[in-house]
Every structure is written in C-alpha cells, then in structure tokens.
Amino acid sequence: MASSAARPENIDTPGESGPTERRADPDGMGVLLVANPRSGTSVVRPDPMxxxxxxxxAARIEMLGDSSIDDIVGAAMAGEPPVALAVLGGDGSVSRAAQLARRHGLPLLVLPGGTFNHFARAAGLETVTAALDAFAAGTLRTAAVAEVAVDDGEPITVLNAVSLGAYxxxxxxxxxxxSLGKWWGGAVAAWREIQGAHRIEVVRxxxxxxVWSVFAGIGHGDPRRIAMMQRSDLDDAVLDLRVHHAxxxxxRAVASLAFGRxxxxxxxxxxxLPPASDLERIVASSVELTVRPGDAPAVFAxxxxxxxxxxxxxxxxxRTVSDGLRVYAPAGAARAASEG
Structure with a gap:
C-alpha cells in the first residue's frame, strides 16, 4: 500500500552526496560524538572509550547525563555545527540520534554500545572497531527507515520495529x-505479564x-517468527506486521515475545507458541491503526x-522512507559509496 502522506518538513532525507561540502576528517575533526554511559551495562565488555x-x-565527545541528546545536538548546531553525528549506545540512543541526524542532514556513525545493538548488527557493525574502520574508510550508505506518529504529532524515526500490546x-x-538489572527485571516482568497481560482493540x-500484540518490523522478516527486532538488511522499505489475535x-501472549532462535x-x-490461525501478517509501505487500549496501559514501543x-x-x-538515513557501514555493505 503506497503512502500518500507528505514528507514532514522538519525531517531531512539527504541524498547520497550529502547536504554539505565539508567532510569529517579521519581523526574525527567535525564529528560530534554522544556517548550513553548507561547503555549495555548488563553486558561485560571492554570499555570502548x-x-x-x-x-x-579530534572529535568532540559529550557524555549523556543531565542533558539529553537533543539538548547536546541542539547546542552544537547553534554554535559551530558538526558535519557528522556519532553515537555510542544501544538501540534507543541510536534511534534518537538517527532522528537528529535526519533533521540536521548529517551522516550517522553508529558505535554499538548497548545490550543487543540490533540496528548496528544489521548494518554490519558488530563491534566499535568495525564501526571506526568504516568511518576511517569514509564509506557511507543509505538505509530505509520508518516513521511513527500518534494522531497529528511529530513523526518519530524508527530503525527496527514498532509494537503495541504485550511487548x-x-x-x-x-x-x-x-534495580534488579535488565535480565532479572525482565524475568519478573514476564511473570507479571503472564498473570495480567491486557488485550487491546485495533481498527484497520x-x-x-x-489482539495481544502488533509488531511492525522494517523489511521482510522471517515468516516463522512473531516478534522481530532485528531487520535483515537496510534497503527493504516495507513494514512487516505480525498481528497476534487474542x-x-x-x-502464549508472553511466549510469542521470544526473540532469540x-x-x-x-x-x-x-x-x-500460538497456532498459525491466531496470527495475521500484513506487508505494506504504510499502515494506519486506531488503537483503543481499554484497561491496558496507553503505550507503544x-x-x-x-x-x-x-x-x-x-x-x-x-510509513517507510526509502534512503531515509545515511550511515557509515563496512565497505562490503550493499550500495556503499566512498565518501571521499
């Protein structure tokens, strides 16, 4: 289903050549790097700093603390603007950085520092070293993204998935x-959900x-799975929805949230797992849902x-946006183009 919605004015979707003539230097001159020290605390790994x-x-490095990533980037753009934005963090931090990179027409350097790093892995950036190698080589590629908006609110950039209901x-x-940590906290949360997950009503x-849940992943996903957080590639500009009817x-609603193989x-x-008869798959470039939470929390992810x-x-x-984001990726990635 093609989207007829106009591209929001506050989101810039740059072409492969980029909106500026100045390029970031290999030593990091012109790069604003925002690091989230709270990301990935449940994973034991060497300090990447x-x-x-x-x-x-030569990069300008800012640590997230009392200031948000929006504040840090906004202040930088008001002074001597960077020519590239880098982020060290997990999927939440990377997603927000992508929103700001698109808004200001900047390429994004993703330094995986979270627990799962779904987008980074899809881009071939398994480690911080791999990401820095891609930056040093100056290889940029474009990636499809999605935008989600509530009512008439500002669209939010999405890199992996949007979900409603149980998740x-x-x-x-x-x-x-x-305070229990991500893994124990998740186990307790799952037990609570088994006792009290809510059904929600959706209209399309x-x-x-x-339904128990709706998952919308970017790109065609594995048809055998219900909950999908990692996309298979960066080019596939469709939404793959999995609707779990209640x-x-x-x-079974909680079991359907199993992510790992x-x-x-x-x-x-x-x-x-729920039977196939309880599941519905929708593949489209844009989707609009009316959501009636009832007794469920009025949230989405x-x-x-x-x-x-x-x-x-x-x-x-x-809705999906083809070529919505420029990101540094390994030279072997599809559609890679030399920055120099």
Whole structure:
C-alpha cells in the first residue's frame, strides 16, 4: 500500500552526496560524538572509550547525563555545527540520534554500545572497531527507515520495529524494576505479564480486532517468527506486521515475545507458541491503526523505547522512507559509496 502522506518538513532525507561540502576528517575533526554511559551495562565488555579517543582524537565527545541528546545536538548546531553525528549506545540512543541526524542532514556513525545493538548488527557493525574502520574508510550508505506518529504529532524515526500490546507492557513492567538489572527485571516482568497481560482493540481499514500484540518490523522478516527486532538488511522499505489475535492464553501472549532462535525453539518445543490461525501478517509501505487500549496501559514501543499515548485511544500512523538515513557501514555493505 503506497503512502500518500507528505514528507514532514522538519525531517531531512539527504541524498547520497550529502547536504554539505565539508567532510569529517579521519581523526574525527567535525564529528560530534554522544556517548550513553548507561547503555549495555548488563553486558561485560571492554570499555570502548580508550579506542574511540585514540582513533578519533579530534572529535568532540559529550557524555549523556543531565542533558539529553537533543539538548547536546541542539547546542552544537547553534554554535559551530558538526558535519557528522556519532553515537555510542544501544538501540534507543541510536534511534534518537538517527532522528537528529535526519533533521540536521548529517551522516550517522553508529558505535554499538548497548545490550543487543540490533540496528548496528544489521548494518554490519558488530563491534566499535568495525564501526571506526568504516568511518576511517569514509564509506557511507543509505538505509530505509520508518516513521511513527500518534494522531497529528511529530513523526518519530524508527530503525527496527514498532509494537503495541504485550511487548510495550512488558517493557513498562521491566522499567519499574531497573534495580534488579535488565535480565532479572525482565524475568519478573514476564511473570507479571503472564498473570495480567491486557488485550487491546485495533481498527484497520474499518476492520476491528482484539489482539495481544502488533509488531511492525522494517523489511521482510522471517515468516516463522512473531516478534522481530532485528531487520535483515537496510534497503527493504516495507513494514512487516505480525498481528497476534487474542484467542489464546496470556501465557502464549508472553511466549510469542521470544526473540532469540534458541528461546523460540524452546517455546515451540513446549507447544507454548500460538497456532498459525491466531496470527495475521500484513506487508505494506504504510499502515494506519486506531488503537483503543481499554484497561491496558496507553503505550507503544519503538526500537525498545516506551512512548505514552492518549488513554482514551489514538491513531497510530506508520510509513517507510526509502534512503531515509545515511550511515557509515563496512565497505562490503550493499550500495556503499566512498565518501571521499
């Protein structure tokens, strides 16, 4: 289904040549790097900052603390603007940085520093070293993104997925237990969801459905999976929706959120996954849903981040944008183009 929505004026979608003539230097001159020290705390890995400072000695480095990434980038653009934006963090930080990079017409350097790093892995950036190598080589490529908007609000850039229902509820429950850590907090949240997950009502094209969850991933995903967080490539500008109709139990609603292959195989072996008859797949370039939360929390998730919505109901608009973001990626990535 083609989207007829106009491109929002505050989001810049640059071409491959970029909106500026000045290029970032290999030593990092012209790069604004925003680091989130709270990302990836559940994963034991070497501190990447020594390597980053060694290889980008001229970069301006700002740590997220009392100031948000929006404040940091806004202040930088008001002074001597950077010519490239870099972010060290997880999917939430990278997604927000992508929004700002698009707004200001900057290429994005993604330094994976989160627990899962879904977008970075899809771009071939498995490590900080791989990302710095791509920057040093000056190879840029474009990536398709999605935009999600509530009612007539500002579109939010999405790099991986948008979801409604059980998964945002589980995230909200986990956020209440940050003192337990991500893994234990997630286990407790999952147990709570088994006891009290809510059904929500969605309407699309005049068709009403009561569902446990709706997952919208960017690009065609594995048809055998329900919840998808990592895209298979950066070019596929479609939305792949998986709608889990609320015909089964809460246990199956939570089991359907299994992301990893091993966990998915375990849930399938235990016969906890919902039957195919409870699932619906929709592939489109744009989707509009009317959401009626009922007793459920009025929230949705984008790239693993929770966003609030009107409790009385809201309209969720999703659309893809081809070539919506320029990102540094390995030279072997499809459609890579030398920056020099």
């Amino acid at each position: 020594p390597e980053i400072r060694r290889r980008l000695p 945002p509820e589980l995230l909200a429950e986990r956020e209440k237990r940050t 094209d005049g068709r009403r459905a009561v 015909r089964g139990t809460r246990l 091993r966990m998915l195989a375990l849930m399938r072996a235990l016969r906890l 984008h790239d693993g981040e929770i966003a609030e919505a009107p409790a009385t109901g809201f309209r969720l608009r999703l």
